Amino acid sequence: MDISAIDNSFLKHGTKYKGILGWLMSTDHKRIGLMYMYAIMIFFVVGGLLGGLMRLELFRPGQDYITAQTYNAVFTVHGVIMIFLVVIPGLAAVFGNILMPIMIGARDVAFPKLNLFSFYIYVLGAILAIASQFLGKGAPDTGWTFYAPYSTDTNTNVVAAVLAAFVLGFSSILTGLNFIVTIHRMRAPGMTWFKMPLFPWSLYATAWIQLLATPIVGITLLMIIAERWFKIGFFDPNLGGDPILFQHLFWIYSHPAVYVMILPAMGVITEIIPTFSQKRIFGYKAIVFSSVAIAAVGYLVWGHHMYTAGMSTTARWFFSLLTFIVAVPSAIKVFNWISTMYKGSINLQPPFYFTMAFVFNFMIGGLTGLVLGSLATDIHVHDTAFVVAHFHYIIFGGMGFAFLAAIHYWFPKIYGRMYNNKLANISCAFIFGGFTLLYFPQFIIGMQGMPRRYFDYLPQYEWAQVFSFFGAIVLAVGVIIMLFNLIKSARKGAIAGPNPWNGKTLEWTIASPPTVENFEEIPVITEGPYEYK
Amino acid sequence: MLLQVASNFVEGVDKAFFIIMGIGVIFLVGLTTLMLVFVFKYNKKKHPKAVQVKERMILEVTWTAIPLLIVGFMFYYGYIAFMPMRNAPDDAIQVTAVGKMWEWNFIYANGKESKKLVVPFNKAVNLKLISLDVVHSLYIPAYRIKEDMVKGEEGFMWFIPTQKGRFDILCAEYCGVRHSYMSSEVDVIDEDKFNLWLTIIDKKSNKEELPGFLVLKNNACTGCHSLDGTKLVGPSFKGLYGRSEIVLTNDVERNIKVDEEYIKASIVNPDIDVVKDYNKGLMKSYQTVLKDEEIQQIIEYFKTPDEK
Numbered sequence: 001m002d003i004s005a006i007d008n009s010f011l012k013h014g015t016k017y018k019g020i021l022g023w024l025m026s027t028d029h030k031r032i033g034l035m036y037m038y039a040i041m042i043f044f045v046v047g048g049l050l051g052g053l054m055r056l057e058l059f060r061p062g063q064d065y066i067t068a069q070t071y072n073a074v075f076t077v078h079g080v081i082m083i084f085l086v087v088i089p090g091l092a093a094v095f096g097n098i099l100m101p102i103m104i105g106a107r108d109v110a111f112p113k114l115n116l117f118s119f120y121i122y123v124l125g126a127i128l129a130i131a132s133q134f135l136g137k138g139a140p141d142t143g144w145t146f147y148a149p150y151s152t153d154t155n156t157n158v159v160a161a162v163l164a165a166f167v168l169g170f171s172s173i174l175t176g177l178n179f180i181v182t183i184h185r186m187r188a189p190g191m192t193w194f195k196m197p198l199f200p201w202s203l204y205a206t207a208w209i210q211l212l213a214t215p216i217v218g219i220t221l222l223m224i225i226a227e228r229w230f231k232i233g234f235f236d237p238n239l240g241g242d243p244i245l246f247q248h249l250f251w252i253y254s255h256p257a258v259y260v261m262i263l264p265a266m267g268v269i270t271e272i273i274p275t276f277s278q279k280r281i282f283g284y285k286a287i288v289f290s291s292v293a294i295a296a297v298g299y300l301v302w303g304h305h306m307y308t309a310g311m312s313t314t315a316r317w318f319f320s321l322l323t324f325i326v327a328v329p330s331a332i333k334v335f336n337w338i339s340t341m342y343k344g345s346i347n348l349q350p351p352f353y354f355t356m357a358f359v360f361n362f363m364i365g366g367l368t369g370l371v372l373g374s375l376a377t378d379i380h381v382h383d384t385a386f387v388v389a390h391f392h393y394i395i396f397g398g399m400g401f402a403f404l405a406a407i408h409y410w411f412p413k414i415y416g417r418m419y420n421n422k423l424a425n426i427s428c429a430f431i432f433g434g435f436t437l438l439y440f441p442q443f444i445i446g447m448q449g450m451p452r453r454y455f456d457y458l459p460q461y462e463w464a465q466v467f468s469f470f471g472a473i474v475l476a477v478g479v480i481i482m483l484f485n486l487i488k489s490a491r492k493g494a495i496a497g498p499n500p501w502n503g504k505t506l507e508w509t510i511a512s513p514p515t516v517e518n519f520e521e522i523p524v525i526t527e528g529p530y531e532y533k
Numbered sequence: 534m535l536l537q538v539a540s541n542f543v544e545g546v547d548k549a550f551f552i553i554m555g556i557g558v559i560f561l562v563g564l565t566t567l568m569l570v571f572v573f574k575y576n577k578k579k580h581p582k583a584v585q586v587k588e589r590m591i592l593e594v595t596w597t598a599i600p601l602l603i604v605g606f607m608f609y610y611g612y613i614a615f616m617p618m619r620n621a622p623d624d625a626i627q628v629t630a631v632g633k634m635w636e637w638n639f640i641y642a643n644g645k646e647s648k649k650l651v652v653p654f655n656k657a658v659n660l661k662l663i664s665l666d667v668v669h670s671l672y673i674p675a676y677r678i679k680e681d682m683v684k685g686e687e688g689f690m691w692f693i694p695t696q697k698g699r700f701d702i703l704c705a706e707y708c709g710v711r712h713s714y715m716s717s718e719v720d721v722i723d724e725d726k727f728n729l730w731l732t733i734i735d736k737k738s739n740k741e742e743l744p745g746f747l748v749l750k751n752n753a754c755t756g757c758h759s760l761d762g763t764k765l766v767g768p769s770f771k772g773l774y775g776r777s778e779i780v781l782t783n784d785v786e787r788n789i790k791v792d793e794e795y796i797k798a799s800i801v802n803p804d805i806d807v808v809k810d811y812n813k814g815l816m817k818s819y820q821t822v823l824k825d826e827e828i829q830q831i832i833e834y835f836k837t838p839d840e841k
Contacts, residue, residue: 068710069766069815137804138814143707149684150667150708155817237685243668244683277575278583286593308670308705309681310688313619317612324604331600332593338564339592341571345583348576356572360565367557370604374553374611376546379618380677383670383705447550448536449674451705454713458701532583 003495006416009513027112028516032119033097034414039126040086040094041483047081048479050074055438055472058465061457068455072141073156075453077133079144080161084168085126087399088257091264092210093122093175095406096203098414100179102507102518103197105188105525110181118174125168132160143453145254148235148246152227159225166221169214172260176210179203188506190525194288197505197529198281201288202267205295209256209263213299217253220246247309251302259298261395263291265402266333269355272409273337274530275503276352277344281530283336290329297326307378316375323373330366334359349501350424354405357432361397365390368443385464386446392439404431404482411486412496416512419489423481430478438471505529539700539721540676541693545614547677553607618678621691625657632662632669632682634756635711637702645734650719653727654697662688666753670706673719679705694721710766710815711756745834748827752819766815768808774835780806793832800828 006012010030014022023031053074057065066074101109109115133139136157142150146165151158183204187196223234224246233239235246274281281287303311303319311319337359346352368390371377381387412418441464446452450461457465499508510518538547574580628650629640639650639660652658662671664682671690672679680690704715722730740746749755749770757766768778776791782805789795789806798805800823803816823831 067812068713069812072707072710072712141709147668147707153667153817154709155814237683242685244686280585282586283588283593286597308679309668310683310686313616316619317615320611321608324608325601327604328597328600332597334564335596338568338571339586341568341575343580343584343586344571344575345577345580346572346575348572356568359568360561363561363564367554367561370553370557370607371550374549374607376542376549376611376614376618376677377553378611379615379679380546380550380674382679383672383707449672449701449703451672451703451713453707456713532585 003416005495005498005511006513008515009416009511010516011415011513013516025116027108027116029097029101029108029112029115030414030514032115033094033099035119036089036093036097036122039123040089043081043085043126045479047078047086048476050078050081052472052476054078055465055469057455058457059469060465061459061462063456069138069141071455072143072453073133073139076140076143076161080129080140080165082395083144083257084165085122085129087261087395088168088172089122089175090261090399091268091403091406092179092203092206092260093118093171094403095199095268095410096175096179096264099410099507100200100203101182101186102510102514103200103505103529104183104186105191105506105519105523106182106186107518107522109178110185111178114174115178118171118178121167121171121174125164125166125171128160128164128167132157132164135160145250146221146224146246147250148224148227148241148243149237151224151246152236159228162221162224166218169218169221172210173214176207176214179207180211183207188523188525194285195525195528198270198284198287198291199264199267199505202263202270202291205291206260206263209260209295209298213253213256213260216249217257220249220253223249244306244309244311247306248302251305252299255302255305256295256298258391258394259294261399263294265358265399266291266330268402268406268409269337269358270333271503271505272351272355272405273340274532275409275501276347276349276355277341278347278502278532279340279344279530280528280532281336282339282342283332284528284530286332287336290332293329294326297322297329301326304373304378307375308382320373320375320378324370327366327370327373330362334363334366347501349408350419350421350428351405351409351501353425353428354401354408357428358398358401358405361393361401361435365393365398368393380449381446383452384446385442385450385452385461388452389439389442389446392442397435397439401432404428407486409501410507411489412500413507413512413514415490415493416496417489417491417493418496418500419485419493423485427478427482427485430474430481432478434471434473434475434478436471438468438475441467441471504531537675537696537700539694539696539698540673540678541695542614542618542677543675543695545617549607549610549614552610556603556607618690621659621689622657625659625691626652628652628658628660630660630662630671630682631665632671632704632708632715633665634667634709634753635704635715636756637671637715637717641731643731643734645731649717650702651727651730652694652719652721653724654694654721656724657691657693659689659691662690665751667708668706669704669708669715672703672705673700674703675700676719681706694719697721697723740834740837740839743830743834743837745827745830745832748823748830749834752822757816767811770835772839779809781809782806791835796832796835797828800831 014026017025138156140156140158140161226232227234233241235241301323304323307316445461445464496512498512631638639647662682664684669682676692680688700719702717759765759769762769762771780789801820804813807813
C-alpha cells in the first residue's frame, strides 16, 4: 500500500502548529471544513436522539415516558439543533469549505483567518444553544420558530436560545461573505463564470442569501430580547406590539434559509450525477440560472408560512402565486438530472444510490410542497403532521441525503481511503427505508387533521405513530452502520488514489488527500467542468 | 374516504387536493420510472461507453413552459376554493370564538356562552376570532378550515355545516404545555333545537359573579388550575382555601395550610413553595401582571365557599 499521499497530505501537516493545535488553530480550509463536519455529525446524532425520544413518547397515546413540558422542550431543542447547528451550516460549511476552493483552482478561501473565526463563532453559538437547555428556569419550549407572544411571555430560558441563533447567524453571514469573495476573486486563470463547476455555483447563490437574509433574523431575535428585558413593545400585544410582525420578520429569513440548505444539496447532486454517468451535465446554464432564480424568488415567498395567520386576502393569494412560480426552477433541475443519465454509462456506486434516493425524496418533498403552496389545501393541512412530513422530506430526505451522498462521494478525496462499498449500500438501504417508514405515514395523518407539536393525540392517529416509531429504529440502525463503516475506513480503508470515480472537476486532478497547498501549480482552465469525451 | 365531509368548503378543497396530488403522483411515478429505466438500460455493464448528447433548447423551453402552465392551473384551483372562505355572507349567525390557554369559549349574540360550538344544520355561521393570550388556531378538520387567533387582532372564519353530528375542534398553533389538549367539538343540530338551546342561559353562580373569578379567567389561571378538582398543570382551585398541602421548599417537604399568605406568595413567587408532585418553573411570577387589588379579589374568591 502506498500511503505516501496520506503522509504528505493536509491530514498530517498543519500550517503552523502541530498536534491538536494544528487543527484548532488551522486556517486551512480543509481542516476547518472537517472540524465543522465532526461538530455537525455530533449534533446530528444528538438531535436525532431527541427526535427518537419524541417518537418513543408518541408511540402510544397519553403520557408514557416524559411530561408534556419536557416533550415541548425536546421538540424545541430538536428543532434548534437540527436547523441552526446542522442543516444551515451543513453542506456549505463542510463541503463548501473543503472542496469549493479546490474546485475553482484556489489554494484556500479569500480570508482564511476569517474562516477560522466563523468556525469559532459557530462553536460559541453551539455552546450557547446547549447552555440554554440547562441554565435558567427550564429548557425553552417555544418551538424553533420562537413565535411571539408565546416566546416573549414564557417562563423558560428563551433568551439564551435566541441569542444562540443570533450568534450562529453571524457565522453564517461571514462564511457567505468569504465564499462570495473567494468565488469572485480566486478562480483559476481561464475559469470563466460559465466554466465553473455547479457546486461552487450553488454555493455562490447560497452565499448571497446568507449575506442578505441572515441579518434580518439577527435583528428580529435582538428585538425579542429587548422586549423580554426592557419591555419595549415590538411583538407582544400587551406592550402594544404586533405578533404578526414577528412572523413576517422570522420567515423573511427562515424561508430563504430553506434554500441555504437545499441549494448546496442540489449542487452536490449536480456534481455526482455527471461523474457516475460519465456524461456532461445536461443544461449547464439552465441549472445555473435556476439556482440564481431560486435564490432570488425564494426571498419573496415567506408569506406562504402564514396563510392562516390573518394576512389580508390579497397578500395570501399573491404569496401563493409566487410560491408556485418558485417551484418551476426546482422542477427544471430534476429534469436536467434525469436527462444527464440518458445514454450515460452509469456506475452504480454508493454515492449514486444516495443520489437516487435524494431525487426520489426531493420529488415527494417538492410535490407535497405544492399542496402547501396552494391556498385552499394549505388552509386544511397547515400546522399539521403533513407539514412535518413535507419539511422532513425536503430537509432530511433532500439536504440530509445529499449530505450523505457528498460524504460517500468525496470521502476518498478527503481521507485518501475507500470505505466498504457493500456496507455503504446496506446503510443507504436502511436509511432510505427507515426514513420512508418514519415520515410517509405523517403525510396521511396530517391530511386527516393531526396537528403538529402535539404531545398527545386522538386514537385515530395511532397507527401512523407506530409506523413512524419503527421507521425511526430502522433509520437509526442505518446511521449506525454508516458511521461504523466511515469511521473505520477513514483509518483503515484501502488506498483510494487520486481519482477513483473518474471525475472531471479539479479536485480529482490532485492527490487524495490533497496537500496543504492543494495545487503544486495553479491549473489553467481551457474547457468546461464536465467535458467527458 | 380519509376524512369526514361536513361543510360547504369540503368539495372545493378536496378537488384542489385531488388535482394537485394527482398531477404530483403522475410526475413522481413518471420521473422515477424514467430514472430507473435509465439506470438499468445505461448501466455500465450494458452500456460501457457514455454517449455525449447535445443539449436541445427546444426541450428545455418545453420543460420550463409546461410546468409553468401546470402550476398556474394548480394555483387557480387553490385560489377558487379559497376565495369563498374569505367572503362570509351577511346573514350568517355571528358567534365570537375566544381562545385562551387552553380552552375555547363560544359566545353567542344573546350572551350565551358555551365550551362547545353548537350550530344549526345548514345555516351559515361566522366566527369572530379572538385570543386572550398567545396565538391559537381554530381548526376543524372535517370542515377543512383553520384560522389563527391573535391577541390584539380580530380574525374571522365562516362555514355552513352540511352534516349533523359532532366534529373535532383542535388547536393547530402551538400554545404551550396543554396545546394538544386544547380541543372541543362542533355540535350540529336542527335549527329549532338550536333556537331552543340558545335561549337556555346558564345562570352564573354568585361565586362566579365575584370580580376575583374574572381575574382568574382573564389571566388564564384556570388553564392550568382546574375549577372542578381535575389535576392539570398545577393544583386545582377547587376547595383550595384552608386545604392542607405538602409543599417542597428548597427540596425539603413541609406541611402547610393554604391561607392568604400562601396564596399571595404563590402568585408572586410561584417557585418557592411548590406543591408536591407538581413541577417547578412552569408558572411565571404575576407580581407585575396583577395589581394588589386584583390579588385581594382572587383571595376573596377563594375564601368564598362553593354553593350547592
